[in-house]
Amino acid sequence: MTDTELDGVIATWRQGDCVLGEHWFVQRTVSNEDGVDLRETPVPGFVVLTQTCDVIRSARDRDVLEVSPLVMVDAEHLRTIEKGYRPRYVYVPSLAEDGLVGDLDRVMTIEKRVAGGWTRVPGWTVEHEARTFAMANGRKRTRFAFPDDFTPFAKKLQSRMIEKHGRGSPEGQALRALREIRVQAAPSWDHENVSLLFWFVRDDEDEIFDGVDGASLLEKWLALVPPSGRYVVVDGQVTSLERLTADEYVHSDNLDLDHLSGAP
Numbered sequence: 001m002t003d004t005e006l007d008g009v010i011a012t013w014r015q016g017d018c019v020l021g022e023h024w025f026v027q028r029t030v031s032n033e034d035g036v037d038l039r040e041t042p043v044p045g046f047v048v049l050t051q052t053c054d055v056i057r058s059a060r061d062r063d064v065l066e067v068s069p070l071v072m073v074d075a076e077h078l079r080t081i082e083k084g085y086r087p088r089y090v091y092v093p094s095l096a097e098d099g100l101v102g103d104l105d106r107v108m109t110i111e112k113r114v115a116g117g118w119t120r121v122p123g124w125t126v127e128h129e130a131r132t133f134a135m136a137n138g139r140k141r142t143r144f145a146f147p148d149d150f151t152p153f154a155k156k157l158q159s160r161m162i163e164k165h166g167r168g169s170p171e172g173q174a175l176r177a178l179r180e181i182r183v184q185a186a187p188s189w190d191h192e193n194v195s196l197l198f199w200f201v202r203d204d205e206d207e208i209f210d211g212v213d214g215a216s217l218l219e220k221w222l223a224l225v226p227p228s229g230r231y232v233v234v235d236g237q238v239t240s241l242e243r244l245t246a247d248e249y250v251h252s253d254n255l256d257l258d259h260l261s262g263a264p
Contacts, residue, residue, distance in 0.1 A: 006116045007058050013115065014052045016123035016133040018070065018092060020045040025069040025108055043069035047092055047102040047123060048115075049137055052130075059112040066109055068102040070095065080165060084180060085256050087143055090136045093129045094122055104140045144253035147189055153231055154183075154255065156224040157198075174217055179203045179241070184252035191230075198222065198236035199252055201244060 001009070024040040031037035046067040048055065054062050073081065073089070081089045081101050090102040124130050146154075165175045182199040185191075200218065222236045241249075 001113070001116055003059060006113060009116045010059065010112050011056045013048060013055050013120055014123070014130070015048055015050060015055060015137070016092065016130060018045055018047045018095060018121040018123050019115070019118040020070075020121055021119075023069075025106060027106065027108070041069075044072065044100060045070040045121075046108075047090065049102075049104075049107065051134070063112055064109050065112055065115055066107055068104055068107050070100045071103045072099045073101055074099065076165065079176065080162075083176075083178070084136060084139070084254070085161070087136070087140045087256050090133060090140075092123045092133070094124060104137065139254070143256065146183075146253070149229060150189075150231075153228065154225060157221060158255070160221070160224055171217055171220075177202050181255040182249070182252035183255055184248065193232045194230050195233035196225070196231050196235070197252075198225070198234070198255075199244060199248070200236060200238045202238060202240050 021044075023043050023045055025043045025046075026038055026040050029037055029039045046069055049066040049068055055065060068090070070092070071089075077086070078091075078096065078099055078101065080086055082091045082096070084091075088103065088105050090104055092101060095101070124133060161175060161181075164172045178200055180201050182201060184197040184199065186195045186197070188194075198221070200221070218236055218238055222234060225231075225234050227234050
């Protein structure tokens with residue numbers, strides 16, 4: 001394949017596109033002899049992480065792509081990954097029916113000439129899916145590091161999310177109607193006495209939450225994070241992006257599940 005032909009093929013690819021089939025993820029590891037070796041692991045495919053603007057640039061200027069292996073997860077984990085609760089993974093809309101997601105903990109660099117021989121599988125079909133993929137990819141590397149004492153403080157709430165998220169109960173339906181849970185600390189996370197505000201941000205268009213007692217659920221969720229230690233005041237609100245101000249969004253942090261013990 002000539003350079004011109006390669007550029008023509010690669011120009012059809014985008015961030016979030018995939019390849020399926022028999023592929024191998026390569027990583028450097030320590031061998032049994034305490035030396036350094038390469039380990040090849042079979043994977044069902046890869047998803048492209050490189051931004052589209054760099055994907056389509058000529059291989060003479062940008063000759064490599066970043067990819068992550070696809071892994072299979074069960075339906076419940078797929079739902080939490082789609083919501084962004086597990087930043088280790090990235091949701092790939094076109095592969096959701098197959099239960100495949102990208103594992104962002106493992107990243108490999110390949111030459112574009114390698115991808116030139118692959119059969120492209122579109123990862124998304126509409127613009128908002130592309131934007132959501134890019135945000136999930138970026139959040140893996142930019143997410144806020146909560147203080148060490150916040151992890152045990154919030155664990156009961158996060159465990160409740162895991163337990164009830166897939167249930168058919170009103171609480172389970174309400175949790176699935178949330179697009180994210182954010183936490184705001186005042187005056188700051190490193191202050192001696194901290195007031196916390198949990199924002200339970202629902203999808204604006206989702207009507208499921210309208211059929212449940214939101215106030216009762218909010219009270220139940222906040223009961224799992226009673227004031228203790230440095231966290232002297234804990235409050236919360238069910239809201240939507242429409243009602244959340246830009247200042248409130250920027251000065252709050254997204255709560256995820258990846259750091260909980262037992263998270264896949």
